[in-house]
Amino acid sequence: LIDKQSKYTVVANWKMHGSFDMCDSFANKLSTVCNSDSFTKIETVIAPPFLYLDSIGKKLAHLSIKFAGQDCHFAKSGAYTSDISADMLAELGCKYVILGHCERRKHYGETNKTICKKAESAILAGLVPIICIGEKCIKRAFEELKEQCKSCIPKNAEKIIIAYEPVYAIGTGIVPSQGEIKKAAEFIKSNVNQNAQVIYGGSVNEGNCKQIAQINGIQGLLVGSASIKPQSFSKIVTEVIESLG
Ligand code: PEP
Numbered sequence: 001l002i003d004k005q006s007k008y009t010v011v012a013n014w015k016m017h018g019s020f021d022m023c024d025s026f027a028n029k030l031s032t033v034c035n036s037d038s039f040t041k042i043e044t045v046i047a048p049p050f051l052y053l054d055s056i057g058k059k060l061a062h063l064s065i066k067f068a069g070q071d072c073h074f075a076k077s078g079a080y081t082s083d084i085s086a087d088m089l090a091e092l093g094c095k096y097v098i099l100g101h102c103e104r105r106k107h108y109g110e111t112n113k114t115i116c117k118k119a120e121s122a123i124l125a126g127l128v129p130i131i132c133i134g135e136k137c138i139k140r141a142f143e144e145l146k147e148q149c150k151s152c153i154p155k156n157a158e159k160i161i162i163a164y165e166p167v168y169a170i171g172t173g174i175v176p177s178q179g180e181i182k183k184a185a186e187f188i189k190s191n192v193n194q195n196a197q198v199i200y201g202g203s204v205n206e207g208n209c210k211q212i213a214q215i216n217g218i219q220g221l222l223v224g225s226a227s228i229k230p231q232s233f234s235k236i237v238t239e240v241i242e243s244l245g
Helices: 020-033 050-059 086-092 102-108 112-124 138-152 178-191 209-213 230-244
Strands: 009-013 043-047 066-069 096-099 128-133 161-164 197-201 220-223
Touching: 009 096, 009 197, 009 230, 020 050, 020 230, 043 096, 050 066, 050 086, 066 086, 086 112, 096 112, 112 128, 112 138, 128 138, 138 178, 161 178, 178 197, 178 209, 209 220, 209 230, 220 230
Parallel strands: 009 043, 009 220, 043 066, 066 096, 096 128, 128 161, 161 197, 197 220
Antiparallel strands: none
């Protein structure tokens, strides 16, 4: 049922959660619940806070797991206290960077234009941007999505992931219907380069991941709250692999 043309990608966004202990338990759980073969069947990406990237990366170095930053600056370097550049993430071994998460848009006033600049800088650094878009207002969903597709997705990017994350679905337990997600994925694809991989995020958990994984046009999941529980995230990974058949 899953589109096998492109790899299925499951991303764990820890947000501002974690500790070195959590890196240990997460790595232990993933290594025992999933065998190393699992991570060749789907692309599993972990995005912890910057501070833990190195620690968890080393603990999971024996598995084909990939890592992502949760944000980056658009400049290569400069007087931007506390920021991290795409080059720095790439140097650390990250393959991806999450950009334009609705929490960044809400708390830091990130605009589509800034997100596009960040994505361009990520691509130049050799990273694959995972750009989050999603409507705040259900009634104006397609209008909002259209504007985001136009303004925050770089044109002609060779590889790009677009995470469709309706804002009302994040951390709320509310998940749109399968039909609504499919329609949104089709709409996004028709408004960007057709090679873009569309994934879904918003209240994904071990109970609903299999159903969401089977939606045509959705080629991955972005998992927030459920990804900080090692048991839940491992279960999501194994459930998705099972869906692949
Ligand atoms: C997110 O933060 O990107 C997210 C999808 O969160 P949650 O899974 O908790 O809704």
